[in-house]
Amino acid sequence: MSDFPLPILFIMAVFFTMWLVLRKYHKLEQRKRDLPDLNAFLYANKLTEPRCTACNAVDLKDEGLTHGKDERRIVSCAQCNTLLYRITPPAPEA
Ligand SMILES: [Zn+2]
Structure with a gap:
């Protein structure tokens, strides 16, 4: 088993998911404004x-x-x- 700390991996996954959601939301907003x-x-x-x-x-x-x-x-x-x-x-x- 690697000794990469699991909490950090978890936090990275959360941030990555938030980034994906925000990016999708922003694209939709841009389409509406256009x-x-x-x-x-x-x-x-x-x-x-x-x-x-x-x-x-x-x-x-x-x-x-x-x-x-x-x-x-x-x-x-x-x-x-x-x-x-x-x-x-x-x-x-x-
Ligand atoms: Zn229709």
Whole structure:
């Protein structure tokens, strides 16, 4: 048996797992921020009303970008979870 201390191996495994999770989370966030807005989405897909580009469903759901009450909404398909477009609220008039 090697005398490599087991607790250190365990801590390294925990950190590696956390790094993997964070990296995956960050990639998903980046994909959400890169989504087109509604007009660009409709234009790019030659649609007159928003619908899923993957499965054609009109049943969509939206969620906040960073939290539930975030005014920047991310719209995805309620059927297959494909990310579709984002809704950015107009800048508040000062
Ligand atoms: Zn779909």
